[in-house]
Amino acid sequence: MAGVLVFGEVKDGKLKKTSREALSIAKKLGAGDVAAFASDRAVAEEAGRYGAKKLFVASIGPYTTEIYTSALQQAIAQMQPSIVLFGGTSNGRDLAPRMAARLNVGVASDVDRLEWTNGKLRARRPVYSGKAFATVEVTGTPAIATTRPNAFPAEESGGGAAEVVEIAAPSIDAKAKLIETKVPEAGELTIAEADIIVSGGRGLKEAANFSLIRDLAHAIGGAVGASRATVDAGWIDHQHQVGQTGRVVSPNLYIAAGVSGAIQHLAGMSSSKHIVAINKDPEAPIFRVADLGVVGDLFQIVPALTEEVKKAKTH
Amino acid sequence: MNSVVCIAQVPDTEARIKIAGGNRRIDEVGLKFIVSPYDEFALEEAIRIKDAKGGDVMVIAFGPDRVQLALRECLARGANKAMHVKGEVADADSLGIAKVLAAAIKSVPHDVVFFGKQGVGTDNSLVGPMVAELLGYPQVNVVTHLEVGDGKLTAHREIEGAEEIIEASLPAVVTAQKGLNEPRYAPLKGIMAAKKIPIEAKSVADLGLQDSDIFNQRVTVVSLELPPEKSGGRKIDGGDAANAAKEILKYMREEAKAL
Numbered sequence A: 001m002a003g004v005l006v007f008g009e010v011k012d013g014k015l016k017k018t019s020r021e022a023l024s025i026a027k028k029l030g031a032g033d034v035a036a037f038a039s040d041r042a043v044a045e046e047a048g049r050y051g052a053k054k055l056f057v058a059s060i061g062p063y064t065t066e067i068y069t070s071a072l073q074q075a076i077a078q079m080q081p082s083i084v085l086f087g088g089t090s091n092g093r094d095l096a097p098r099m100a101a102r103l104n105v106g107v108a109s110d111v112d113r114l115e116w117t118n119g120k121l122r123a124r125r126p127v128y129s130g131k132a133f134a135t136v137e138v139t140g141t142p143a144i145a146t147t148r149p150n151a152f153p154a155e156e157s158g159g160g161a162a163e164v165v166e167i168a169a170p171s172i173d174a175k176a177k178l179i180e181t182k183v184p185e186a187g188e189l190t191i192a193e194a195d196i197i198v199s200g201g202r203g204l205k206e207a208a209n210f211s212l213i214r215d216l217a218h219a220i221g222g223a224v225g226a227s228r229a230t231v232d233a234g235w236i237d238h239q240h241q242v243g244q245t246g247r248v249v250s251p252n253l254y255i256a257a258g259v260s261g262a263i264q265h266l267a268g269m270s271s272s273k274h275i276v277a278i279n280k281d282p283e284a285p286i287f288r289v290a291d292l293g294v295v296g297d298l299f300q301i302v303p304a305l306t307e308e309v310k311k312a313k314t315h
Numbered sequence B: 001m002n003s004v005v006c007i008a009q010v011p012d013t014e015a016r017i018k019i020a021g022g023n024r025r026i027d028e029v030g031l032k033f034i035v036s037p038y039d040e041f042a043l044e045e046a047i048r049i050k051d052a053k054g055g056d057v058m059v060i061a062f063g064p065d066r067v068q069l070a071l072r073e074c075l076a077r078g079a080n081k082a083m084h085v086k087g088e089v090a091d092a093d094s095l096g097i098a099k100v101l102a103a104a105i106k107s108v109p110h111d112v113v114f115f116g117k118q119g120v121g122t123d124n125s126l127v128g129p130m131v132a133e134l135l136g137y138p139q140v141n142v143v144t145h146l147e148v149g150d151g152k153l154t155a156h157r158e159i160e161g162a163e164e165i166i167e168a169s170l171p172a173v174v175t176a177q178k179g180l181n182e183p184r185y186a187p188l189k190g191i192m193a194a195k196k197i198p199i200e201a202k203s204v205a206d207l208g209l210q211d212s213d214i215f216n217q218r219v220t221v222v223s224l225e226l227p228p229e230k231s232g233g234r235k236i237d238g239g240d241a242a243n244a245a246k247e248i249l250k251y252m253r254e255e256a257k258a259l
């Protein structure tokens, strides 16, 4: 029993960023060879670059819980890994607990640090809205964890294409079937995996003013985030909500404009690497987590910043 | 159409978290507990199904005596049956909790089994799919729209930047996301009526389970720490917007290396 198996989620013939991050940390754990499991052999070369020696491939199409669980189970049975990692995407977090229950093992979810010492997987996970960090130990074989998006860097380690091992598509009659996938706002970046997020809050005053946030986000190449107050007011879809009852994000850069920084909002973004806050109230709690706080009127500053960014990009 | 709703009782999201002696748990003294916010969407959906189609809504919670308060709250809102499985839930891992709930669910009639998409606070998002696997049921996770029909359900599932429409046979597990519905407050007459409904109490042993499999060492908390106090960074005056924009751009380029 050795090695790490990583669930390699495929989108448009490529590995999702969170899967590449999981592969990179898998390699660094020093728990033996890294392998990936994916639904498309097209990612063999990419998986290799991020450290996988082997790629278990089951041609099972788009994600559905039961089929993927059974296929992954076969890969686990063949490889007998010490650890199985899942990038913390919607599908990773759907599959990991199902797999764990089947194997009668535990899971550390949404971890932002991982270590393999003396045959035990140690993980750190933020809890209580980032008001505390729990370090947990996962025993049992394999030890399972899901990684928090953006918490681990995706780094190539220079390997050649992973050796492809075919897994037979499971011949089970799934009780849940995917009927349709709807992509509502085509082209818009999603906050889950974005490197840069620009968020707006109630300080925007009305729905139409979200265009200020969108313009800045588009200029920088970032995704649009929102506070719950604006989602509840119907100014923007819930997909954009950052926070305890929205998405937890850790982008490289988080810009918040007209967001007060309620504890439930901070829960979703305080682990961002660089935080800029624009708020007219110098006492706003968002300034406690901001690396750069700007006390002023967002209606003046945000458009000015959009212009500066556009200028900088054309130079 | 019978529904079961699994209810996690969690610390109030506004509460200050203190760490208890031993550095492995939170200090529960004086802590206010609430029904986990996502479980409210789960409960509301179950009540709506009952109102439309008849049947029961049973709420189940596994935990110490304090969870009875959460169950009473759910009864007041419209659940009509409740079960309390007694046990120190902090000593169990998610799979242990799932095993307890799966056994409890098996002991009552059910077509749809509801969970929150995550228990707010510990934020694991594990128990629902684990129960689905243990019971051999299909699961639809992070559901924002649900229609329950004859022998099957159709659910909208939220994923990154898209929405999936999934059809599943009953019985099935559904985990509720915000947006599924608008949870109601408990009406006064509900609060009075709820007091008369008995809460069925069971132990882990009553469900035919071994303590050693529930309160186990699969996942153990080694330490719980408060994050280092962030003091906040540089603060500048944005009275001159053009100047402030330049400062931000400089920060983005030089420190965040984001352009």
Ligand SMILES: Cc1cc2nc3c(=O)[nH]c(=O)nc-3n(C[C@H](O)[C@H](O)[C@H](O)COP(=O)(O)OP(=O)(O)OC[C@H]3O[C@@H](n4cnc5c(N)ncnc54)[C@H](O)[C@@H]3O)c2cc1C
Binding pocket: A200, A201, A202, A203, A204, A226, A227, A228, A229, A230, A241, A242, A243, A244, A245, A246, A247, A257, A258, A259, A260, A261, A262, A263, A264, A265, A268, A278, A279, A280, A281, A284, A296, A297, A298, A299, B013, B037
């Ligand atoms: C159980 C629970 C879960 C929750 N989950 C979430 C969650 O996931 N995400 C979340 O965000 N919230 C969440 N909340 C809500 C949270 O408590 C706050 O109510 C919410 O975050 C406030 O949103 P806001 O900052 O946009 O609005 P406000 O708090 O009203 O802040 C608006 C800010 O804009 C500033 N402002 C106004 N005009 C200007 C201007 N011209 N220029 C610059 N600044 C200006 C003001 O100074 C103020 O600070 C939750 C609450 C509960 C109880």
Ligand SMILES: Nc1ncnc2c1ncn2[C@@H]1O[C@H](COP(=O)(O)O)[C@@H](O)[C@H]1O
Binding pocket: B005, B006, B007, B008, B009, B036, B038, B039, B060, B061, B062, B063, B089, B094, B097, B101, B114, B115, B116, B117, B118, B119, B120, B122, B123, B124, B125, B126, B127, B128
């Ligand atoms: N002790 C518990 N008793 C009843 N239901 C629970 C318990 N813990 C978790 N749940 C349910 O499982 C969901 C997901 O919890 P978690 O996996 O801890 O994030 C919650 O929203 C509840 O519906």
